[in-house]
Amino acid sequence: MQMDEHTFRRHLRVTWAQFDFLLQKLKQHIQKVHVGGRPEVPLHQKLAMFLWYIGNQNSFRELSDKFNVSQSTAHHVILEILCILCSQTSSFISWPKEFEKATSAAAFARICGINDIMGAIDGCHIKIQRPIIRGGDYLNRKGFYSVLLQGIVNEKGKFEDIFVGPPGRVHDARMLRSSTFYSTWEEKMGEYQLLGDSAYCGNAYPFVMTPKRDNGALSAEEEARNLQISRGRVIVEQTFGRMKCRWRRVRDLQNTWLDIVVMIIASACILHNLCADPTDVCEQHPLGCPRRGDENE
Template identity: 65%
Template sequence: MDEQTFYRHLRVTHSQFVYLTEVLRQHGLKGDQHDGGVKIPLKQKVALFLWYMANQNSFREISDKFNLSQSSAHRCVVEVLRTFCTMVPTFVSWFTECEKMLTSAAFRAMCGIDCIIGAIDGCHIKIQRPPVRGGDYLNRKGYYSVVLQSIVDGKGRFRDIFVGAPGRVHDSRILRKSTFFARWAEKMGRYMLLGDSAYISREYPFIITPKRDNGALTTQDQQRNTQICKGRVVVEQAFGRLKCKWRRMRDLQNTRLDVVVMLIMSACMLHKLCTGPTDMCKDHPTGCPRHEDENI
């Protein structure tokens, strides 16, 4: 394929594909024997997985396209998912002190607020109703979902993720249950995060939130809220790009929640590994929509 066609189908460039394949190989993924001894090369596994994540095709359609049985196509996806999950601590990592200073400067230029290193929010990923305690996953918009809580830096890169909370759970409660919250003082130091009104609480002194508009906001309060919104847009855009580029995230049909969690974590990894500084969605040059979950 030429570069444009390759990117349209797999959502990565040729160079990103080579890099991703090598990273997965170093973490233990390899070609092997399926379908009665037919060898499935490593590159074919990676290409199949990228196609699966970038589209919403069924395994019947994918197996036909890659000339494999449905069971082999499914096995390839699961193998790559498991490999991705071992990579999360390495590639979705917290800031170093130097990175904190650089990111703080970027946010200062973006929104005019000092000592900000990231923005936090939750994103709902649509799923089928789970067979056990399914009602817990029904969110306020009327569909079943799990929540991806993320902290992103000034470039929209995921720095901390917490995946799998039921869609019915409020963002504030998810934060309290997350692994980040247990160590927030150590991780944040003197720095702060930007968040929306869901995080207005004395429990979160490390999050700057807008004041609720009760009709009596001063001009200074309104300006402050505008600054916070300008900074928070990076996390909104990150979720939008995630769902626009890796379209599997718009609607996960898997009923097994452990697989759902692995898929979401893998999408976050792809977002980190396969997003270049000049990447821009041609369909949405001003920012990708979040597809159904916005403002939940």
């Protein structure tokens, strides 16, 4: 806890100010129950352990060695912070108000030249090991086992809505129909639309603007429109890339129960929103963080 700002951020992926903000959030919900035995792990150490865990792919043995606690304590701390953070999802990821929609629409008009666009939608694979029950459902078309994350982001690359947990075999369009957002899209969208890829083509998704399929006979106007949509839609792909690059645990969630997988992914989205800064440049990938070849096309 004596590190300078640059070193602290490099190790824990957050600034000191962001760390203090999370610490205050946790203090409001942490249950202080100590019935003897070894001293309770300080809250700031719990948070540092959690950020290290979700920002890296180290094992619990390595985590316990680094923070000088037992493996069982490390398990307990990570689960405790996961549960608290996920219970506060609405504080970090929420649907925009009307004036925020208008602000996003103006920004997207500048970015891609299309009016009345308030966000972009896409799906993302999160790699897992084959589940014991109905494992075949999680084998995706890329040839690995995964769960899906559906994200709707604004022009700044911040999540406005997430839906986590469908098996990797599920198509993006079906995932959208299964999401809580779909049942209330008319109320939430109003006069605005989202940008999406060709997976969302069809009359069931009038609120998603998609490119026309290139059958070799597109007009110059249609090709230009497709390019505009792609220019705006790339924001959601970049968001997934930045999230996976900063919170590296979600690159590959092996040896983890599915309910915990869902909480880890949701927590990564929460932390992404906390740290999201469109001007922030990744030291390792100044041209944009890769998604490691997991695109859901």
